[in-house]
Amino acid sequence: xxxxxxxxxxxxxxxxxxxxxxxxxxxxxxxxxxxxxxxxxxxxxxxxxxxxxxxxxxxxxxxxxxxxxxxxxxxxxxxxxxxxxxxxxxxxxxxxxxxxxxxxxxxxxxxxxxxxxxxxxxxxxxxxxxxxxxxxxxxxxxxxxxxxxxxxxxxxxxxxxxx
Amino acid sequence: xxxxxxxxxxxxxxxxxxxxxxxxxxxxxxxxxxxxxxxxxxxxxxxxxxxxxxxxxxxxxxxxxxxxxxxxxxxxxxxxxxxxxxxxxxxxxxxxxxxxxxxxxxxxxxxxxxxxxxxxxxxxxxxxxxxxxxxxxxxxxxxxxxxxxxxxxxxxxxxxxxxxxxxxxxxxxxxxxxxxxxxxxxxxxxxxxxxxxxxxxxxxxxxxxxxxxxxxxxxxxxxxxxxxxxxxxxxxxxxxxxxxxxxxxxxxxxxxxxxxxxxxxxxxxxxxxxxxxxxxxxxxxxxxxxxxxxxxxxxxxxxxxxxxxxxxxxxxxxxxxxxxxxxxxxxxxxxxxxxxxxxxxxxxxxxxxxxxxxxxxxxxxxxxxxxxxxxxxxxxxxxxxxxxxxxxxxxxxxxxxxxxxxxxxxxxxxxxxxxxxxxxxxxxxxxxxxxxxxxxxxxxxxxxxxxxxxxxxxxxxxxxxxxxxxxxxxxxxxxxxxxxxxxxxxxxxxxxxxxxxxxxxxxxxxxxxxxxxxxxxxxxxxxxxxxxxxxxxxxxxxxxxxxxxxxxxxxxxxxxxxxxxxxxxxxxxxxxxxxxxxxxxxxxxxxxxxxxxxxxxxxxxxxxxxxxxxxxxxxxxxxxxxxxxxxxxxxxxxxxxxxxxxxxxxxxxxxxxxxxxxxxxxxxxxxxxxxxxxxxxxxxxxxxxxxxxxxxxxxx
Amino acid sequence: xxxxxxxxxxxxxxxxxxxxxxxxxxxxxxxxxxxxxxxxxxxxxxxxxxxxxxxxxxxxxxxxxxxxxxxxxxxxxxxxxxxxxxxxxxxxxxxxxxxxx
Numbered sequence: 001x002x003x004x005x006x007x008x009x010x011x012x013x014x015x016x017x018x019x020x021x022x023x024x025x026x027x028x029x030x031x032x033x034x035x036x037x038x039x040x041x042x043x044x045x046x047x048x049x050x051x052x053x054x055x056x057x058x059x060x061x062x063x064x065x066x067x068x069x070x071x072x073x074x075x076x077x078x079x080x081x082x083x084x085x086x087x088x089x090x091x092x093x094x095x096x097x098x099x100x101x102x103x104x105x106x107x108x109x110x111x112x113x114x115x116x117x118x119x120x121x122x123x124x125x126x127x128x129x130x131x132x133x134x135x136x137x138x139x140x141x142x143x144x145x146x147x148x149x150x151x152x153x154x155x156x157x158x159x160x161x162x163x
Numbered sequence: 164x165x166x167x168x169x170x171x172x173x174x175x176x177x178x179x180x181x182x183x184x185x186x187x188x189x190x191x192x193x194x195x196x197x198x199x200x201x202x203x204x205x206x207x208x209x210x211x212x213x214x215x216x217x218x219x220x221x222x223x224x225x226x227x228x229x230x231x232x233x234x235x236x237x238x239x240x241x242x243x244x245x246x247x248x249x250x251x252x253x254x255x256x257x258x259x260x261x262x263x264x265x266x267x268x269x270x271x272x273x274x275x276x277x278x279x280x281x282x283x284x285x286x287x288x289x290x291x292x293x294x295x296x297x298x299x300x301x302x303x304x305x306x307x308x309x310x311x312x313x314x315x316x317x318x319x320x321x322x323x324x325x326x327x328x329x330x331x332x333x334x335x336x337x338x339x340x341x342x343x344x345x346x347x348x349x350x351x352x353x354x355x356x357x358x359x360x361x362x363x364x365x366x367x368x369x370x371x372x373x374x375x376x377x378x379x380x381x382x383x384x385x386x387x388x389x390x391x392x393x394x395x396x397x398x399x400x401x402x403x404x405x406x407x408x409x410x411x412x413x414x415x416x417x418x419x420x421x422x423x424x425x426x427x428x429x430x431x432x433x434x435x436x437x438x439x440x441x442x443x444x445x446x447x448x449x450x451x452x453x454x455x456x457x458x459x460x461x462x463x464x465x466x467x468x469x470x471x472x473x474x475x476x477x478x479x480x481x482x483x484x485x486x487x488x489x490x491x492x493x494x495x496x497x498x499x500x501x502x503x504x505x506x507x508x509x510x511x512x513x514x515x516x517x518x519x520x521x522x523x524x525x526x527x528x529x530x531x532x533x534x535x536x537x538x539x540x541x542x543x544x545x546x547x548x549x550x551x552x553x554x555x556x557x558x559x560x561x562x563x564x565x566x567x568x569x570x571x572x573x574x575x576x577x578x579x580x581x582x583x584x585x586x587x588x589x590x591x592x593x594x595x596x597x598x599x600x601x602x603x604x605x606x607x608x609x610x611x612x613x614x615x616x617x618x619x620x621x622x623x624x625x626x627x628x629x630x631x632x633x634x635x636x637x638x639x640x641x642x643x644x645x646x647x648x649x650x651x652x653x654x655x656x657x658x659x660x661x662x663x664x665x666x667x668x669x670x671x672x673x674x675x676x677x678x679x680x681x682x683x684x685x686x687x688x689x690x691x692x693x694x695x696x697x698x699x700x701x702x703x704x705x706x707x708x709x710x711x712x713x714x715x716x717x718x719x720x721x722x723x724x725x726x727x728x729x730x731x732x733x734x735x736x737x738x739x740x741x742x743x744x745x746x747x748x749x750x751x752x753x754x755x756x757x758x759x760x761x762x763x764x765x766x767x768x769x770x771x772x773x774x775x776x777x778x779x780x781x782x783x784x785x786x787x788x789x790x791x792x793x794x795x796x797x798x799x800x801x802x803x804x805x806x807x808x809x810x811x812x813x814x815x816x817x818x819x820x821x822x823x824x825x826x827x828x829x830x831x832x833x834x835x836x837x838x839x840x841x842x843x844x845x846x847x848x849x850x851x852x853x854x855x856x857x858x859x860x861x862x863x
Numbered sequence: 864x865x866x867x868x869x870x871x872x873x874x875x876x877x878x879x880x881x882x883x884x885x886x887x888x889x890x891x892x893x894x895x896x897x898x899x900x901x902x903x904x905x906x907x908x909x910x911x912x913x914x915x916x917x918x919x920x921x922x923x924x925x926x927x928x929x930x931x932x933x934x935x936x937x938x939x940x941x942x943x944x945x946x947x948x949x950x951x952x953x954x955x956x957x958x959x960x961x962x963x964x
Contacts, residue, residue, distance in 0.1 A: 006869075010869070010873055013873060013877065014873070014876055014877075014880075017876070017877050017880040017881070017900055018880060020880065020884060020896055020897070020900060021880040021881075021883045021884045021897070021900075026890060026892070026893060029893060029896060030896070033896050033899065033900075036877075036900065036903065037899075037903070040903045040906070040907060043870070043873070043907055044907075044910060047870070047907075047910045047911055047913075047914045048914050049910045049913075049914075049923055049926070051923065052906075052910060052923055052926055052927065052930075055927065055930055056906075056930065059930050059931075059933075059934055060899070060903075060930070060933075063934055063937075064899060064933060064934060064937045067937050067938065067941055068892055068895065068896060068937070068941070070941070071891075071892045071895070071941045071944055071945070072892050074945060074948070075891075075892070075944060075945065075948040075953075075954050085888065085889065085890045085893055086889050087887040087888055087889060088887060088888075088889055089886070089887060090887050093883055093886040093887040094883065094887075096886070097879050097882050097883045097886065098879075100879060100882065101875060101876070101879040104875040104878070104879070105872065105875055108868060108871045108872060108875060109868065109872075113866065113867040113868045113871070113915075114866060114867075114868075117867050117915040117916055118915065118918075119865050119914060119915055120914050120915075120918050125920060125923055128920045128923075129920055129923055129924060129927065132920055132921070132924055133924065133927075137924055140928065144928060144931055144932075147932075147935060148931065148934075148935055151935035151936075151938055151939050152938070154939050154942070155938040155939050155941070155942040156942075157942075158939065158942035158943055158945075158946050159941075159942040159945050159946065
């Protein structure tokens with residue numbers, strides 16, 4: 001059963017991400033992106049990352065996706081729900097990306113992962129992440145907070161009418 | 164108890180915040196009384212702690228609370244509060260002087276341009292001093308130490324429009340920084356070896372041998388005992404700066420540029436006491452050599468500053484140098500091992516010196532008003548040569564001055580006698596018993612009692628000189644004298660309170676014997692166990708016993724020298740039997756030296772600052788005249804000459820080649836410009852192609 | 864589901880699709896979506912290695928920081944897109960080629 005669900009999620013991610021990449025309608029792409037995000041959250045659960053799964057949903061689906069939708073609505077005259085979008089250098093792009101993917105996959109699959117790795121049993125992670133965040137990663141945490149402040153101020157400054 | 168202490172610590176900070184953020188708005192609406200009220204609240208709380216301490220009557224009482232402040236795995240710093248009897252007494256002194264100064268300032272500073280800000284700064288000053296008193300580790304003391312430095316800067320420079328005030332503030336700050344560097348290095352040595360800043364832990368770890376085993380390993384095989392001496396003296400350097408010990412005393416007299424109540428606060432209870440308090444805290448881990456150094460510096464400062472005070476004519480300058488001298492006494496006492504005596508003198512000195520400064524403020528206030536009425540802005544209101552005969556006009560101020568002068572001169576029935584006598588007995592015992600430390604090894608230990616008794620005689624002399632010049636004799640400027648009148652009640656009440664606290668009975672209770680060396684103070688404060696086991700200067704019990712024996716001879720000697728000082732003062736300044744001018748001319752060089760503060764400021768300016776600037780100048784000139792002129796410009800001239808020759812060749816051969824390649828590259832550029840589309844996504848594709856090629860090379 | 868390679872392949876595909884989006888889309892917001900796909904692919908890798916190889920929480924922490932970074936980046940990028948729209952009336956990245964001169 002778990003296996004089945006895993007592959008369903010796997011396919012969901014690939015299909016919805018494909019829609020993001022190849023879809024004609026921008027609105028459809030955004031909603032497909034939501035599918036991808038939720039799917040990745042599911043993958044996190046399979047990877048024992050309970051805290052990350054929730055964070056993924058809260059930040060990506062609840063935050064970033066809403067921001068993206070706002071971005072689309074503020075920059076297009078929406079009369080219908082259809083906002084078509086066009087692409088550039090499609091052939092060249094596809095070629096290069098496929099080449100990269102092929103290289104990546106050969107590199108990945110030529111290594112014997114099964115023999116050398118060992119999956120870990122599930123343990124709740126929030127406590128551990130919290131502890132690391134305030135000990136080993138304290139400096140990083142402080143820098144991140146400064147970065148967020150900077151992004152906040154920067155975004156507010158940039159978005160003003162008179163720059 | 165801890166909560167009470169934390170309240171005492173943070174209430175003054177609240178006062179600061181209120182005055183800074185809202186003070187301006189309530190300046191005409193008695194806003195300053197909020198600060199006064201807060202300060203008196205902390206006084207009441209400290210008194211409560213004091214009463215608890217007396218009823219407990221346990222010299223070994225202590226309480227500690229700490230919280231982890233910064234925890235980076237290996238590196239950890241705790242902040243905490245440590246309370247013992249010394250802390251409680253010190254809290255009372257700070258709260259008392261601070262609240263009286265607050266009260267006094269409401270009248271003294273009335274109508275000042277930055278009235279509310281002044282009260283705010285008083286608040287943060289008190290906060291930082293309370294922080295020093297309550298802290299349980301060197302690290303936390305250092306934090307509040309710097310805060311005291313900052314707030315003293317703000318207060319001394321309160322009238323920053325006056326250049327001298329701004330300069331004095333800077334001087335105080337920078338001079339203190341010199342000492343703080345030493346303190347910081349000492350702290351770091353201790354923390355490196357023992358891995359802690361906490362006072363109790365430091366003492367414990369020195370005692371259990373951690374120091375001895377770590378020090379040599381970490382500092383290249385140095386003798387651990389020597390390293391401990393170095394660390395102790397370095398930390399003490401901080402005290403040299405803050406407590407204005409020779410040679411870093413130069414900031415203190417200049418700090419008189421601040422408002423007079425501030426002088427009282429700085430010199431009686433807060434800033435300068437901080438250095439002595441630090442020495443009290445590090446006392447358990449001072450080695451014999453370190454203590455000898457401390458005693459010598461203190462003793463020298465006591466005598467040195469006293470000799471300067473003789474010739475000063477500015478009433479506040481006399482008091483400033485007497486502060487330096489008295490601080491020298493305290494430091495010397497701690498250095499000789501007379502722990503209780505040193506701390507005792509800190510407390511009694513806080514009372515009478517606070518009163519002296521506030522009383523001098525009262526005199527200056529009166530002079531100022533009188534001058535204001537005469538519309539005279541030239542005469543110096545602080546110069547004693549413009550005063551005289553004020554006794555009749557200002558009876559309360561005069562009475563307070565008389566009592567506190569008696570106290571500082573060491574006359575029986577007053578508090579100064581008790582503490583000073585204990586210190587002198589301590590130096591006497593030290594000289595007689597000491598068997599380790601460099602002073603003893605050089606057979607110079609008897610120099611300390613000489614310093615002590617000499618300073619005692621001179622102190623009596625110059626303090627009575629001050630009284631006679633200010634309050635007795637003819638009024639030297641009759642028109643000013645006409646308008647002099649006694650200060651208002653809010654100013655005289657703090658004076659009277661402090662004068663009462665300068666009498667013997669306050670400190671000898673329950674005994675009422677005015678020359679007793681036992682009282683509640685010696686009951687609750689006792690010398691801590693030393694953590695230095697090897698090479699201690701003497702064993703403590705022996706010392707206590709010796710103190711008791713030296714009590715009477717030291718007392719008699721000190722009475723005789725003080726009496727001589729007063730007698731000379733009476734002859735010269737009251738009865739005019741000996742002319743001061745004649746004395747001055749006869750003692751020519753000595754007189755000029757004292758008047759010019761033994762040229763210490765000149766030494767710093769001519770000996771250190773000027774040569775340094777001159778060195779900078781010389782290096783600059785070298786740069787300009789040699790380096791620029793010969794190397795750079797000469798190089799330029801040569802290059803110019805060579806270039807001219809080469810130029811001809813260039814025109815013919817090289818230019819031809821260049822033009823040719825230019826044509827090629829023009830063609831190339833024209834061809835390649837089609838790749839430069841200005842579109843970010845094109846560039847990205849190129850990057851990806853490059854990456855793909857690199858990966859492919861690696862993988863296949 | 865208990866093989867590291869299934870996660871790695873997923874992540875590689877997700878990465879490629881994100882890359883394709885970034886390279887080919889004209890619309891600024893769509894490019895931003897591609898960037899989010901790439902970041903998600905990286906996150907999956909970090910967490911997968913954390914489960915299968917290192918057995919510590921460090922990968923999770925890096926992912927937390929990446930998510931945080933993505934949020935900051937989205938905010939700033941959208942501010943830029945809005946600014947572009949205010950100045951030019953469209954958000955087509957391929958026409959924003961003032962760099963060419």
